[in-house]
Amino acid sequence: MSDATVALGAVGRPGEDADQTVFMRKTPGQSRSEPELLTHREPEPDYGDHDDYDDYDDEPGAAEADGPLTDEQRAMRRKKIWRRVRRTMYVGTALMIIIPVLAFFITYQFVEVKKPAEVAAEQDKVVTLYYADGKTEMTKIAGSGANRIMLEYNQIPKHVLHAVYAAEDATFESNAGFDITGIMRAVWNNVTGGGGGGSTISQQYIKKSSGQEDKTLSRKWVELVKSYKMNETYEKDEIITAYLNTIYFGRGAYGIAAAAKAHYGVDISQVTKQQAAFLAGMIQTPSRWKDVEYQHQRWNYVSDKMVENKWMTKQERTEPFPAPLPPSDNSSTLPGPRKGIPDLVTDELKALNISEETMKQNGYKITTTIDPVAQDLAEKAVAEVMAGQPDNLHPGLVAVDPKTGNIVAYYPGSNGVGFDFAKARQEPGSAFKPFDLVGLLKMDKGLGEVYDSSPKSFGDRDEKVRNASTPSCGQCTVAQAMKESLNVVFSDMVYNDVKPRGVVEAAKEAGIRSPLDKAADDINIAIGGGATQVSTVDMASAYATFAADGIYRKPRLVSRIEYPDGGIVFNAATHQDFQERPAFDQDNPERNQKIARNVTESLLPVPKFSRIECANDRPCAGKTGTHQYLDTKDNSKAWMVGYTPQLSTAVSLSGDKTMIQLRDAKGVPIFGSGLPGKIWKKFMDSYHSAKKLPKEQFSKFVPIGKAEPVAPPPTQHSSSAAPPPSTEAPVTTTTTPEPSETAPTTTTSPTRTRPTRPSDSGGISIPGMGGDEDENDRWGSR
Numbered sequence: 001m002s003d004a005t006v007a008l009g010a011v012g013r014p015g016e017d018a019d020q021t022v023f024m025r026k027t028p029g030q031s032r033s034e035p036e037l038l039t040h041r042e043p044e045p046d047y048g049d050h051d052d053y054d055d056y057d058d059e060p061g062a063a064e065a066d067g068p069l070t071d072e073q074r075a076m077r078r079k080k081i082w083r084r085v086r087r088t089m090y091v092g093t094a095l096m097i098i099i100p101v102l103a104f105f106i107t108y109q110f111v112e113v114k115k116p117a118e119v120a121a122e123q124d125k126v127v128t129l130y131y132a133d134g135k136t137e138m139t140k141i142a143g144s145g146a147n148r149i150m151l152e153y154n155q156i157p158k159h160v161l162h163a164v165y166a167a168e169d170a171t172f173e174s175n176a177g178f179d180i181t182g183i184m185r186a187v188w189n190n191v192t193g194g195g196g197g198g199s200t201i202s203q204q205y206i207k208k209s210s211g212q213e214d215k216t217l218s219r220k221w222v223e224l225v226k227s228y229k230m231n232e233t234y235e236k237d238e239i240i241t242a243y244l245n246t247i248y249f250g251r252g253a254y255g256i257a258a259a260a261k262a263h264y265g266v267d268i269s270q271v272t273k274q275q276a277a278f279l280a281g282m283i284q285t286p287s288r289w290k291d292v293e294y295q296h297q298r299w300n301y302v303s304d305k306m307v308e309n310k311w312m313t314k315q316e317r318t319e320p321f322p323a324p325l326p327p328s329d330n331s332s333t334l335p336g337p338r339k340g341i342p343d344l345v346t347d348e349l350k351a352l353n354i355s356e357e358t359m360k361q362n363g364y365k366i367t368t369t370i371d372p373v374a375q376d377l378a379e380k381a382v383a384e385v386m387a388g389q390p391d392n393l394h395p396g397l398v399a400v401d402p403k404t405g406n407i408v409a410y411y412p413g414s415n416g417v418g419f420d421f422a423k424a425r426q427e428p429g430s431a432f433k434p435f436d437l438v439g440l441l442k443m444d445k446g447l448g449e450v451y452d453s454s455p456k457s458f459g460d461r462d463e464k465v466r467n468a469s470t471p472s473c474g475q476c477t478v479a480q481a482m483k484e485s486l487n488v489v490f491s492d493m494v495y496n497d498v499k500p501r502g503v504v505e506a507a508k509e510a511g512i513r514s515p516l517d518k519a520a521d522d523i524n525i526a527i528g529g530g531a532t533q534v535s536t537v538d539m540a541s542a543y544a545t546f547a548a549d550g551i552y553r554k555p556r557l558v559s560r561i562e563y564p565d566g567g568i569v570f571n572a573a574t575h576q577d578f579q580e581r582p583a584f585d586q587d588n589p590e591r592n593q594k595i596a597r598n599v600t601e602s603l604l605p606v607p608k609f610s611r612i613e614c615a616n617d618r619p620c621a622g623k624t625g626t627h628q629y630l631d632t633k634d635n636s637k638a639w640m641v642g643y644t645p646q647l648s649t650a651v652s653l654s655g656d657k658t659m660i661q662l663r664d665a666k667g668v669p670i671f672g673s674g675l676p677g678k679i680w681k682k683f684m685d686s687y688h689s690a691k692k693l694p695k696e697q698f699s700k701f702v703p704i705g706k707a708e709p710v711a712p713p714p715t716q717h718s719s720s721a722a723p724p725p726s727t728e729a730p731v732t733t734t735t736t737p738e739p740s741e742t743a744p745t746t747t748t749s750p751t752r753t754r755p756t757r758p759s760d761s762g763g764i765s766i767p768g769m770g771g772d773e774d775e776n777d778r779w780g781s782r
Contacts, residue, residue: 125363129342132408132559134367139334141342141360149257149268150245153237157269159311160256160276161240166305167280167298169201173236205243248357249282250289263289263324273312274322277302287350289324290343296321327417337379339416341370341557344423348557352570352577364569367560369406373690374399378409381683385675392659393670395679396421396536398555399649399687402544405553405578407537408647409683421654425514425533429672430485431625431639432528434546434599437478438506438584439498441595441704447479447602448706451489458495458523465491479708482602483609485624487527494526507534509583510542511552528625536652539641544648545583546603546621549699550596552583594702601701607642607681610673615685618695620644622680624672634661638672640680645696649684651676 069077127141165172234242249259257268259279264271271279281298288294299321306312334341345366346356359366378397386395397411412420440449453471455464467486481489494503503525504516514534516525524530541555556578561570572578585592603621607613614620622642629636641650653676655662662670670676687693 125360127359127363128365129345130365130367131372132367132369132406133372134560136372138338138368138370139342149255149261151241151255151257151268153241155268156241156244156256157271157276159273160244160268160271160279162306162309162311163273163276163280163302164201164240164244164256164283166277166309166311167283167302168204169199170305170309172201172240175200175202201243202239205239205246247283248286248355249279250286264322265325272322273306273316274299274303274319277306277312278322278324285350287346287356290327295324334416335379336414337382337411337416338370338375340412340420341368341410341416343417344410344557349561349570352575354561354570362569363564365562365564366558367562369401369404369408369557369559370410371408374409374687377686377690378411378683381679381686382411385679385682389665389675390659390663392655393662393664393675394419394421394654394656395676396424396652396654397649397679397683398422398536398540399647399683400540400544400555402547402553402643402645402648405541405544405555405580406559407540407555407557409649410557421652422536424654425535426652426654427530427532427627427637428528428534428539428639428641429625429627429637430487430490430527431539431623431641431672432503432507432525432532432534433482433485433490433625434603434623435503435507435510435512435542436490436494436498436526437482437599437602438510438595439502440478440493441598442502442506442584443497444705445497446598446703446705447477447482447708448703449478449493450475451478451481451492452476453481453486453488455488456492458491477708479602482623483605485606491523491526495523500525506584507542509552510545511555511583512538512542514538529627536650539639539652540648540650543622543641543643543650546596546599547643547645547648548596550583550585550592551580553580554578593699594704597699597701598704600698601703603642604698610640610677612640612673612677612681614644614681615689616695618644618688619697620684621698624677626671629661632661634663634669635671636660636662638662638670638674638676640672640676642680642684644684644688644693645698646691646693647684647687649680651680651683 129138129141130136131138169175244256246254247256248254249256249263251259251262253259253262256279259282260266260268260271260275263279263282264275266275278295278299281295281302282289284298285294303312303317307314307317345368346359349359349366350356378399382395382397386393394413395411396413397409398407399409400406401408410422412422440446453467453474453476455466457464465488467484467488469484471481471484471486473480476484476486476489478489478493480486494500498506500522501520504520507516512534516532516534518531519525522530522532525532537555544555545552554577556572558570559572560568562568582589582592584595600621603623604619606624607620607622610624620642621644622640625637625639625641626635627637628634636655638653639651641648643649653662653670664670664675668674
């Protein structure tokens with residue numbers, strides 16, 4: 001019997017032969033089976049190949065078991081497969097439409113839009129700052145109710161509205177509360193990890209009123225629905241009025257009217273078109289209201305957008321930047337040097353995506369890392385050492401706990417809300433030489449390596465790099481060169497061995513966070529000159545890494561944030577941004593520790609050599625540094641950075657625009673071992689004494705590479721080998737890359753360097769040339 005037939009049971013009509021068997025045609029794909037007992041079976045009609053016929057007989061190998069498929073059967077199978085694909089696509093498309101619409105409808109029913117008065121009340125909560133013990137109150141950041149002015153729509157000038165539209169939402173008057181293009185851009189940025197959002201003014205109001213600023217799609221979804229509901233519920237003039245009465249503009253000002261008073265001291269009706277562009281520009285990142293570069297950037301952007309939208313004429317665009325009022329110190333009850341701490345705390349939290357608006361909406365309790373004893377002693381040390389000194393001298397001091405990364409003392413200047421000399425970036429001079437040594441140690445060369453200390457040029461120029469004082473050795477070990485701060489040795493080390501990029505890498509690993517890209521091809525980095533600019537915070541933190549045997553802990557001013565009821569918002573000890581890491585070798589902890597400890601070994605003799613050793617024979621290590629002013633005997637920068645296992649402290653000293661040169665009350669040039677060194681010593685001694693800290697020893701020293709000879713023989717120098725102590729000034733090398741499409745190369749020709757005013761935006765160039773000098777007795781200072 002053929003496979004194409006199926007036997008029916010021997011049941012027939014009455015009277016027929018019972019043995020007769022009827023065979024029926026087997027349908028394609030039907031497998032063999034036991035005969036079924038059928039009382040009756042009608043022949044199955046052939047429906048042909050119709051779209052509404054769906055045979056699910058496509059299990060692999062089913063049909064082939066009965067023989068190969070015909071072309072017609074294959075075609076029918078393909079049609080069935082594509083029919084299923086089409087149906088799946090139809091269902092998927094329907095779901096993609098129905099589900100969001102349904103979700104939108106459901107969300108719409110449950111969300112509520114807060115009224116401006118409610119938002120204002122929530123923004124008026126008080127934020128309390130505490131010292132490191134979490135109990136001693138430092139200050140309060142008051143709510144904004146005292147300076148808020150609630151406006152009506154007709155009280156807001158049209159050009160102010162246009163400036164805000166230009167800055168934040170040019171289609172505000174016509175959109176439905178959200179911008180599809182902006183939303184798609186925001187979704188793309190969220191998926192790809194990019195920045196920038198797609199918020200309209202309505203969405204921004206919702207975000208500020210809810211206090212929810214986390215960058216998630218769920219928050220964005222609710223914000224979008226609320227924004228739509230707001231636009232369905234309120235008129236556009238009500239929405240923009242609510243927005244401008246509640247948005248933050250920096251300087252403690254909530255609302256456009258308060259912002260006009262705070263930034264320009266005028267009523268909202270008196271704000272000019274140029275001032276309106278400035279105020280609107282501050283909405284994006286109000287915490288940067290003191291950043292002059294940011295002020296100009298945002299003002300230019302808004303002004304250009306106003307011209308583009310025909311809200312400002314090209315002639316009006318040529319008017320000068322409307323500088324706001326200078327910062328005032330009336331908003332804080334803290335003593336002078338501490339007045340800026342609340343702003344520093346706000347900036348740190350902003351980097352953690354906690355805005356000032358969020359702080360005030362929740363009335364946070366913030367525990368800082370500032371130790372009241374350490375802060376008192378830092379301010380006292382500065383006051384005593386600087387008493388009677390010229391007014392153009394501005395010290396900055398930062399002290400960091402190497403075991404935690406906590407900033408325990410912070411001195412930005414006598415006026416805490418003025419220029420911040422602790423945060424400002426400036427040339428560190430020879431205090432940067434330990435990072436040269438890190439680069440050398442990573443090459444498995446150590447303190448016993450020997451370099452020639454005689455003046456020499458690098459590259460194809462005749463000018464020579466010289467030492468600031470006469471060396472006690474001709475062929476000097478690295479250890480002796482660090483002790484005497486020999487410029488030639490470290491320039492040679494960096495030029496021939498470590499390379500400038502190796503120094504940049506070492507500095508970043510230790511904890512320098514200021515940008516060093518411009519110094520990456522500049523041999524000046526060997527002695528902390530040229531394009532090398534870092535902050536006092538950077539130096540205290542990086543030296544703390546040495547003190548902690550190579551473990552880097554990111555410096556911080558905030559240790560804990562709580563809700564008023566005690567709930568934890570933030571804990572630095574467990575936050576991923578503040579977890580410790582090996583600095584110099586993450587794969588080999590032993591080698592990492594040895595590198596840091598070898599640096600410490602080279603720095604242990606320096607404080608005593610510079611006559612600022614720690615009291616009572618307490619082990620301490622450090623390095624002084626100065627930066628020469630022009631081709632003179634004066635300096636423009638002076639530093640002392642040093643540490644014990646319990647504390648790392650950096651002290652910088654800068655001039656100002658009235659006089660860049662550093663001279664003390666007697667008219668004597670100042671070096672790192674002078675006023676900065678004296679401040680450092682007084683603070684370190686008093687801190688360890690007040691805290692009753694034991695004389696903790698540094699870890700065991702295991703040399704890397706060549707061991708240092710016990711007593712390297714001194715060498716006599718002729719007058720041609722080294723400059724006379726009273727007349728020679730060091731010449732440094734620098735790089736000034738020309739505009740080019742090719743990669744920059746390391747410049748080795750000795751040239752002059754330009755001193756800069758310290759700047760927290762990278763430094764402001766001052767006409768002149770300079771170099772690098774260090775602690776020396778040329779001018780009677782060690």
